Amino acid sequence: MGRWLDTAVKSGPQQLELFSDAGGEVPAYRVRESTRARHVSIQISVHGDIEVVVPQGYDLQQVPTIVAQRRQWISRHMAKLTQQRQELAPEHFDERPSCLQVRSHQETWHITYDASQRSRLELVHTGTHHLSLRGPLADPHPIADLLRQWLTRRARAGLAPWLRELSFDLDLPFNRISFRGQKTRWASCSSQQNISLNYKLLFLPPDLVQYVFVHELCHTIHMNHSHDFWQLVADKMPDYPPRRQALKQAWQYVPRWVDG
Incomplete structure (x- = not known):
């Protein structure tokens, strides 16, 4: 159930990498601080990359709990993406x-x-x-x-x-x-x-x-x-x-x- 935090700063706004191995229920995700964000949001790219956007200065210790609470939504969204990819032309x-x-x-x-x-x-x-x-x-x-x-x-x-x-x-x-x-x-x-x-x-x-x-x-x-x-x-x-x-x-x- 362990999680580790990689605090390496990427290009652009501060970006932190968070990973979880909670029985495979919560996949790897990235956290990005945004000066425009008012609330925490979860974005999933077409290829299944998960990004959690948080307001600047947000307590990052709260992020794993939020992601865990949304894991059913994440699973549904990932399943939908999988189906949509299968419908694309070769x-x-x-x-x-x-x-x-x-x-x-x-x-x-x-x-x-x-x-x-x-x-x-x-x-x-x-x-x-x-x-x-x-x-x-x-x-x-x-x-x-x-x-x-x-x-x-x-x-x-x-x-x-x-x-x-x-x-x-x-x-x-x-x-x-x-x-x-x-x-x-x-x-x-x-x-x-x-x-x-x-x-x-x-x-x-x-x-x-x-x-x-x-x-x-x-x-x-x-x-x-x-x-x-x-x-x-x-x-x-x-x-x-x-x-x-x-x-x-x-x-x-x-x-x-x-x-x-």
């Missing part, structure tokens, strides 16, 4: 994808593979919307690493100008923009008005990307999800409710290899 799980569906910009990038005796794997552009991976191909991890690097570059080139233009149009300025590959969030906005975008937004349809942008830009005014925040979202995007609902299932657009 290509969703390909370790060597034949194409990248960049829905945000209505692009399809085709990928070819050229096995060779090169010492290093490399990714090159071979034509309009065509990529080629050349070199040793037996290990899928370097393939995914290079494709994730390409996604980051594509996101910086395509999503950053889009966000800046929308910021100007809505009169909601922000400070800086960065790109990451978060597992549990599409984007975030700090108290310094710095916006971090998930490069996986590239896989989403444009209307959902637009909603994520509006959502984060509104956080430059309200660093919470209060009534005033949602009113501002409605003012800037009156048709946001169906987009917000659709975003809950948007993980299905992201291929499995992207998260490794």
Whole structure:
């Protein structure tokens, strides 16, 4: 029944790793402090990674009890995710994808593979919307690493100008923009008005990307999800409710290899 606490600080906000071996009933989970959180919440990524979000300064000794109390909810949610994954098309799980569906910009990038005796794997552009991976191909991890690097570059080139233009149009300025590959969030906005975008937004349809942008830009005014925040979202995007609902299932657009 023992638990141990790893206090190593990860990148970004303080993140602590908590593990439990309580008869397998409570799986491993991560704790993240958030300046915006008002209450403790549990988030589960599409691949079953559990994150407990707590307000800044929260007593971490209370977290294991909260997780234990929610274990039935966690089990139901994990079972639902398992069923949903089983309904996905086989290509969703390909370790060597034949194409990248960049829905945000209505692009399809085709990928070819050229096995060779090169010492290093490399990714090159071979034509309009065509990529080629050349070199040793037996290990899928370097393939995914290079494709994730390409996604980051594509996101910086395509999503950053889009966000800046929308910021100007809505009169909601922000400070800086960065790109990451978060597992549990599409984007975030700090108290310094710095916006971090998930490069996986590239896989989403444009209307959902637009909603994520509006959502984060509104956080430059309200660093919470209060009534005033949602009113501002409605003012800037009156048709946001169906987009917000659709975003809950948007993980299905992201291929499995992207998260490794």
